[in-house]
Amino acid sequence: MNIYEELVWRGLIKDISSPELKEKLNQGGMTFYIGTDPTGDSLHIGHYSSFLISKRLKNAGHNPILLVGGGTGLIGDPRPSSERPMITKEEVEHNFECLKKQAIDIFGFEVVNNYDWYKDINFIDFLRDIGKYFNINYMLGKDIIKRRLDTGITYTEFSYMLLQAMDFKWLHENKGVDLQVAGQDQWGNITAGIELIRRTSGDECFGFTMPLLTKSDGTKFGKSEGKAIWLNREKTSPYEMYQFFFNAEDEKVIDYLKFLTFLTREQIEQIETEHSEAPHLRIAQKALAQEVITYLHGEDAYQEALDVTAALFSGNIQNLDINTINAAFANVPSVEVNEDLMILDALVACKGAQSKREAREFVANGSVLVNGVKVTDLEFVVAKANAFNQEATVIRRGKKKYFVIKHL
Numbered sequence: 183m184n185i186y187e188e189l190v191w192r193g194l195i196k197d198i199s200s201p202e203l204k205e206k207l208n209q210g211g212m213t214f215y216i217g218t219d220p221t222g223d224s225l226h227i228g229h230y231s232s233f234l235i236s237k238r239l240k241n242a243g244h245n246p247i248l249l250v251g252g253g254t255g256l257i258g259d260p261r262p263s264s265e266r267p268m269i270t271k272e273e274v275e276h277n278f279e280c281l282k283k284q285a286i287d288i289f290g291f292e293v294v295n296n297y298d299w300y301k302d303i304n305f306i307d308f309l310r311d312i313g314k315y316f317n318i319n320y321m322l323g324k325d326i327i328k329r330r331l332d333t334g335i336t337y338t339e340f341s342y343m344l345l346q347a348m349d350f351k352w353l354h355e356n357k358g359v360d361l362q363v364a365g366q367d368q369w370g371n372i373t374a375g376i377e378l379i380r381r382t383s384g385d386e387c388f389g390f391t392m393p394l395l396t397k398s399d400g401t402k403f404g405k406s407e408g409k410a411i412w413l414n415r416e417k418t419s420p421y422e423m424y425q426f427f428f429n430a431e432d433e434k435v436i437d438y439l440k441f442l443t444f445l446t447r448e449q450i451e452q453i454e455t456e457h458s459e460a461p462h463l464r465i466a467q468k469a470l471a472q473e474v475i476t477y478l479h480g481e482d483a484y485q486e487a488l489d490v491t492a493a494l495f496s497g498n499i500q501n502l503d504i505n506t507i508n509a510a511f512a513n514v515p516s517v518e519v520n521e522d523l524m525i526l527d528a529l530v531a532c533k534g535a536q537s538k539r540e541a542r543e544f545v546a547n548g549s550v551l552v553n554g555v556k557v558t559d560l561e562f563v564v565a566k567a568n569a570f571n572q573e574a575t576v577i578r579r580g581k582k583k584y585f586v587i588k589h590l
Contacts, residue, residue, distance in 0.1 A: 185242035192440040196366040210243025214361035217249030220277035224414035252297035324370030350375030366391040424487035427471035435466040443473040499554040504571035516586035528564040532585035551578040
């Protein structure tokens, strides 16, 4: 199938500016851009799903440019409910450099910064050269603006559409860009840029959006209790990423395979068949984790994730480092202590037992492991000196219940 048919099959087309674009996509040769603002110092899995489309288009003969908005990042695009907190210029510059390096390392594409063309434009020129082409009623009709009118929108946010339109115009004139690709929430900004280019030069440019990657409840994919799944392995370890994908919902996992991997239609349909026959084996989730982690971090990282998973399942955690321990047990019950504790006291302190009597039974029955080693001695001391990096002691009770002692 051609590239447009593949994008449709994968569910990656939401809005398209012109039927003519379908054939242009199939022919190749377009220069396009996709962008993000540097609101953080790492891309996350939501960015990944969007940026992967750049790779697909590149493989189909198009030329990608990634825009990291060092200028628009100082403003922030309108959120559905409230204005984004302002961040300092120094933070934006730092984040830009981090995202630029990450984007180049992962995708290998040219990266541009819109601050490079904003910094030489004064306000009067902006109003004369850009603002005069935008009718207020036209702007109010855009979803990105309408969704905030009831709660209120500042002029700063209101002007974001003009800035993104100017980005498209600048890239068209200076880089030959004739296509913008973005998430569906950016459709109003894309069409504003297409209209600005048409009115100022008579040139026809194009745009299409992709659906946002979401869970079955409609929340954004990549967010787990407010915690993003980062592409930087120092912020999200391969093990954490593996667990995130391993726990993906059955009803959505095939969509994720289409969005987030380069597996062919035949491969994905085979996985779907096998998964439907034995969903408890989580065949689709494992394939998803393997493909994404390997693409981002390599085969060694994927094997590391498997090794850590096996170690935690078996309880043999002695060889894990403190970063892995912190990541693996981030959500288990824990307690901070500033002194060494006898094992019975430690179990009670971390709520691994309700009383010393119950703790004594657990230890005597051989159901307690400390840092992966079975403890049967009632006089055993949980000591800071023996903790992982002298920071954390992991207590397992039974086969699945874990607790952490954090040493101060």
